[in-house]
Amino acid sequence: MTAYRMQAVAVLLAVTTGLGGCYNTYQVPSDEFRKLQSATALAEDGALQERYKDNQDDFAKLLARSESDVVVIQSDKQDKVGVGRETRLFARSEGGRRYQLTPFNFSMVSSQLVASDRDTLLPLSTIKSFEVDLLSTGKTVTMVAAGVLGAAGFIAAIVATAGQKSF
Helix, strand or coil: CCHHHHHHHHHHHHHHHHHHCCEEEEEECHHHHHHHCCHHHHHHCHHHHHHCCCCHHHHHHHHCCCCCCCEEEECCCCCEEEECCCCEEEEEECCCCEEEECCCCCECCCCEEEEHHHCEEEEHHHEEEEEEEEECHHHHHHHHHHHHHHHHHHHHHHHHHCCCCCC
16 A cells, blocks of 8 residues: 555544544433424423423423424433434433434324334333433544544654655
């Protein structure tokens, strides 16, 4: 492999590693996760309405949200997590499989979780946990920096070990 190909491979690896990004995963109680349902499901969700029976103003705000609004929920560890349209949501089954959901486009009204846009239909009794993945800027910057430094070191090693040019 020529030095140029090795450099290209090193740069490609550094770039693709950085594109993946790093995520923080927050586990969320089902009562909080219910806030992320579609507007129709929110209006029909008796469990959520019961939770907000003493605070109808907050429930009305939740029902009136627009698609671009961010809904703040609380994780199992009491962290505040902002969920927007582009946030990655998951339901983890008892078997460990993660089912991705689209924020504000699923329903937990009956005894099932229904996400028609992803062809997902799960009994709520089989769901072990609900998860929210948020992109971690700090972790991603660190990973990209490590990749760039690794590529630079690799290129420097190639240049340092290259012999004299001969024709």
